[in-house]
Amino acid sequence: MRDCLITRITWLALAVSLLTTLIIALFIGFFSEHARQHHRRPDWRAMQFIARQIYERPTVKRIKRMAEEFGVDLRYHNNQSDFEYTSDDGMPGFEEVHKTRRKAPPGVIVGRVDDTRVIVHTLGPHRLMAIFEDRPHEGSWRDASGIIAALAATLAILWSGFYFMQWRLLAPLKILRDEMQKAGKGEWRTSPIVRQDEIGELAATFNDMQSRLRALMEAKGRFLADASHELRSPLARLRVAVEFIVDEKLRTRMTADIAELDSLSAEILEKTRLESHLSPLVKTPLNVDELLEQLRDTTDDTRVVFELNAPQTIAGDAKSLRRAVGNLLNNAIKFADKKVLLKSEMRDGAVWVSVSDDGAGAAGADLPHLFEPFYRADLSRSRDTGGFGMGLAIVQAAVTAHGGTATAKNNANGGLIVILKLPLQ
Numbered sequence: 001m002r003d004c005l006i007t008r009i010t011w012l013a014l015a016v017s018l019l020t021t022l023i024i025a026l027f028i029g030f031f032s033e034h035a036r037q038h039h040r041r042p043d044w045r046a047m048q049f050i051a052r053q054i055y056e057r058p059t060v061k062r063i064k065r066m067a068e069e070f071g072v073d074l075r076y077h078n079n080q081s082d083f084e085y086t087s088d089d090g091m092p093g094f095e096e097v098h099k100t101r102r103k104a105p106p107g108v109i110v111g112r113v114d115d116t117r118v119i120v121h122t123l124g125p126h127r128l129m130a131i132f133e134d135r136p137h138e139g140s141w142r143d144a145s146g147i148i149a150a151l152a153a154t155l156a157i158l159w160s161g162f163y164f165m166q167w168r169l170l171a172p173l174k175i176l177r178d179e180m181q182k183a184g185k186g187e188w189r190t191s192p193i194v195r196q197d198e199i200g201e202l203a204a205t206f207n208d209m210q211s212r213l214r215a216l217m218e219a220k221g222r223f224l225a226d227a228s229h230e231l232r233s234p235l236a237r238l239r240v241a242v243e244f245i246v247d248e249k250l251r252t253r254m255t256a257d258i259a260e261l262d263s264l265s266a267e268i269l270e271k272t273r274l275e276s277h278l279s280p281l282v283k284t285p286l287n288v289d290e291l292l293e294q295l296r297d298t299t300d301d302t303r304v305v306f307e308l309n310a311p312q313t314i315a316g317d318a319k320s321l322r323r324a325v326g327n328l329l330n331n332a333i334k335f336a337d338k339k340v341l342l343k344s345e346m347r348d349g350a351v352w353v354s355v356s357d358d359g360a361g362a363a364g365a366d367l368p369h370l371f372e373p374f375y376r377a378d379l380s381r382s383r384d385t386g387g388f389g390m391g392l393a394i395v396q397a398a399v400t401a402h403g404g405t406a407t408a409k410n411n412a413n414g415g416l417i418v419i420l421k422l423p424l425q
Contacts, residue, residue, distance in 0.1 A: 013162040017155055024154055043119060043132045046070055047108065051121040051128050058126070060085050075129040094120065094127060172199045176206060188214045235261055281317035281401055288312055288344055288351050288422070295326060295342070301333050303340050310344035310351045314422050316402050321422075324398040327391040328355040328418050335359035335416070350404070350424065356417035361410040370408050371396040392418070 050066045058078060067074045067087040075091045077084040092113040097120055099111045109120040121128045172193045179191045188210060193203035238258050245251040289308040296306055325342070332340045336357035343354045362370060369375045373393040395418070396406045404422040411417050 010166075013159070013166075017158050017162075020158060021151055021155065024151060043130075046072075046132075047119045047121050047128070047130050048105065050074070050130065051123065051126070054128060055123060055126045058083060063087065070130075073131040077127045079125040079127070081125075091129065091131065092116070092118070094129060097129070169199075172203070176203055180206065183210055183213075231261065281320060283315045283317055283402075285313050286316045286318055286321070288314060288353070291318060291322060292325060292342065292344055292353070294322060295329060298326070299329060299333075301340070303336055303338060304329065304333065305339060305341050307341065307343040310346050310353075312346060312351055312424060314351060314402075314424055316422070317398075320398040320401070324395040324420070325353060325355070327395050328420075331355075331391055332357040332359075332416070332418075351422045353420040353422065354417055356411055356415055358411075358413070358415040361414055361416045362408070364410075367408055367410070371406060395420070 050070060050072075053066055054063055054074075054076060058076060063074055063076050063085050064087065073086075073088040073091055075084070075086045075094070077094065096113050097109065097111040097118050098113070099109055104110050107122050109122070111118050111120065116131055119130050119132065121130075172195065175193060176191055176199075179189065182189065190207050190210075191203045193200060195203070235258055239255070242251055242254045242258065245254065289311045292306070292308055329340065329342060332355050336359050339358050341354075341356045343352075343356075345352050371392045373390055375393075392406075392408070399406045399420050399422065402422055404420060406418065406420050408416060408418045
């Protein structure tokens with residue numbers, strides 16, 4: 001089970017409920033026994049009264065009258081005169097009584113004969129036995145249905161309070177979690193939570209942090225965009241000026257350097273555009289396989305194989321997605337030995353586009369950093385093998401802007417595979 005606040009609160013509520021139920025059950029049990037014992041006290045008093053009346057003048061007539069008056073069965077025995085009378089011939093003998101209660105008034109024994117409750121009173125030579133009916137006391141809690149109903153009502157109240165407490169405590173946290181996830185995707189918005197407690201302070205802190213991060217990201221985006229854009233003008237002038245250089249070797253080298261700077265500024269500008277949302281993507285319904293099919297005409301390498309099995313429609317910017325997959329193809333062609341595979345398929349409710357090669361792959365330490373800007377596994381940083389290190393960074397920025405993910409891993413048989421997951425429209 002996931003270790004989260006809901007789980008912890010649920011276990012806490014369950015423990016409190018069980019403890020409360022146990023306390024209530026013990027109280028009910030004590031109260032019921034107390035009520036039953038309290039109900040028996042009038043029987044003792046009645047027994048003492050009957051004994052006084054009979055002991056004063058023990059006659060058959062008097063014993064009969066007391067039995068009828070109190071609605072009980074009586075057995076009397078006098079040790080001195082050996083006089084004995086029983087109002088019911090089926091009554092047990094004195095020796096058959098088993099004492100069941102330790103505390104009783106002096107001279108009184110409370111016991112049972114089988115399932116019959118019996119009270120015996122002794123005073124001098126007199127012995128008197130009475131059988132009283134076991135009858136429930138109206139104020140007791142002996143009825144099991146009443147106990148169950150009381151416990152069920154108590155638990156219902158407890159769990160209703162627990163549900164309200166959980167909703168009151170966790171609902172704002174869920175809202176704040178959703179807002180954080182949206183902020184991570186670049187959807188900046190102020191949290192609507194307004195409370196005068198720690199959660200309210202957390203929401204206010206998040207809003208403040210979000211404002212600072214947004215300002216920082218926008219400033220960074222503007223700086224990179226402006227810097228990349230401003231480079232275009234001097235580069236254009238240099239491109240014109242270099243044509244006047246007489247030395248052909250110098251002219252060729254400078255032309256290559258200018259083209260390299262122009263390409264780098266274009267890639268920085270593209271990545272900044274995708275991440276900063278300075279110019280929103282133009283999303284239209286796109287057929288994935290038709291979009292990938294367009295790359296077949298721009299790729300003349302015979303090692304590239306297309307396996308297109310996802311004719312689904314997604315909402316996307318055709319230019320940025322085509323460039324992202326094109327970057328993957330160029331990167332794979334650069335390191336492949338004999339084959340590059342571009343594949344599309346439907347899986348888990350999304351379109352998977354993968355580009356794999358059969359080259360040497362990437363070192364395990366390099367895999368987590370392949371999508372970082374300017375990162376290249378080639379430590380020599382040669383332009384012939386590693387480029388600028390912006391290709392995969394642009395791929396990830398484009399896919400993220402479409403609500404998807406990009407991952408890279410080594411193939412089991414060698415080479416690198418990059419997988420793009422794009423949500424359906």
